[in-house]
Amino acid sequence: MIHAMRDVIVAANWKMHTTPVDAGELALTIASRTREPSVIRVICPPYVALAAVRDALAASDPDVGIGAQNVHHEAAGAYTGEISAAMLVGLAGWVIVGHSERRRDFGESDDRIGQKLGRATDAGLRAILCVGERAEERDAGEAEAVVGGQLRGALAAHDPALLAAAGLVIAYEPVWAIGTGRTALGSDAALMADAIRGTLVQLGWGSAAEDVPVLYGGSVTAANIAEFLAEPTIDGALVGGASLKPDEMAGMVARASLTARARLGAA
Numbered sequence: 001m002i003h004a005m006r007d008v009i010v011a012a013n014w015k016m017h018t019t020p021v022d023a024g025e026l027a028l029t030i031a032s033r034t035r036e037p038s039v040i041r042v043i044c045p046p047y048v049a050l051a052a053v054r055d056a057l058a059a060s061d062p063d064v065g066i067g068a069q070n071v072h073h074e075a076a077g078a079y080t081g082e083i084s085a086a087m088l089v090g091l092a093g094w095v096i097v098g099h100s101e102r103r104r105d106f107g108e109s110d111d112r113i114g115q116k117l118g119r120a121t122d123a124g125l126r127a128i129l130c131v132g133e134r135a136e137e138r139d140a141g142e143a144e145a146v147v148g149g150q151l152r153g154a155l156a157a158h159d160p161a162l163l164a165a166a167g168l169v170i171a172y173e174p175v176w177a178i179g180t181g182r183t184a185l186g187s188d189a190a191l192m193a194d195a196i197r198g199t200l201v202q203l204g205w206g207s208a209a210e211d212v213p214v215l216y217g218g219s220v221t222a223a224n225i226a227e228f229l230a231e232p233t234i235d236g237a238l239v240g241g242a243s244l245k246p247d248e249m250a251g252m253v254a255r256a257s258l259t260a261r262a263r264l265g266a267a
């Protein structure tokens with residue numbers, strides 16, 4: 001069943017690409033090629049380019065959401081080189097938490113990711129929580145259990161009503177699909193979206209679980225996004241590599257607008 005009210009979102013994770021000098025112009029180009037009011041667009045540049053992207057978009061396309069790629073789990077303190085949620089206010093309205101590259105490279109645990117989620121939502125940032133299994137876990141038939149464990153670890157300590165009100169988004173990103181050119185099957189991603197909402201119900205979310213947007217991420221491009229958006233339980237994409245290319249973003253958002261308009265029409 002199509003859930004008429006769920007947002008359709010295309011979020012760009014620029015990772016460690018662009019500089020403050022070129023990020024604003026790239027954001028402007030992407031914004032001008034993706035003007036589709038039915039789709040929520042979010043651009044997540046590196047921290048140091050947040051201000052440049054904000055300033056570039058402020059006059060021409062303030063509807064584009066701006067996100068950080070990470071946030072610290074404490075509110076303030078002796079954490080050299082780190083960025084708190086409060087520091088992001090005014091620069092970003094969104095934040096990615098628990099990306100698999102941070103789990104892998106910085107040992108971020110589910111518990112730590114849950115703390116970040118709390119800091120983000122307390123500061124009024126809309127969080128995109130990333131979850132996803134590794135290849136060996138999928139091969140062992142453990143994908144749903146792994147993702148369920150990640151969700152329980154990050155969410156159990158939080159009041160579902162608060163996270164729901166803060167507009168939590170969940171991105172299902174199988175680790176083996178990120179940056180590899182391999183994608184999940186749309187049908188597998190859809191099954192995982194069901195499992196994710198099932199876990200939210202177990203965590204006490206009740207009917208609010210159905211309102212949580214679930215994105216697919218992992219080698220999404222303009223050529224393959226349709227496979228995911230054809231699934232009624234999938235609400236958009238979190239995109240890495242292809243999100244740096246205006247042509248790709250234009251194609252992905254154009255396809256997303258078909259889904260978004262169909263949902264609005266069904267509302």
Ligand code: PEP
Pocket residue numbers: 013015173177178179180217218219220238239240241242
């Ligand atoms: C990501 O960084 O979240 C991602 C999905 O990357 P890519 O699209 O490059 O696989």
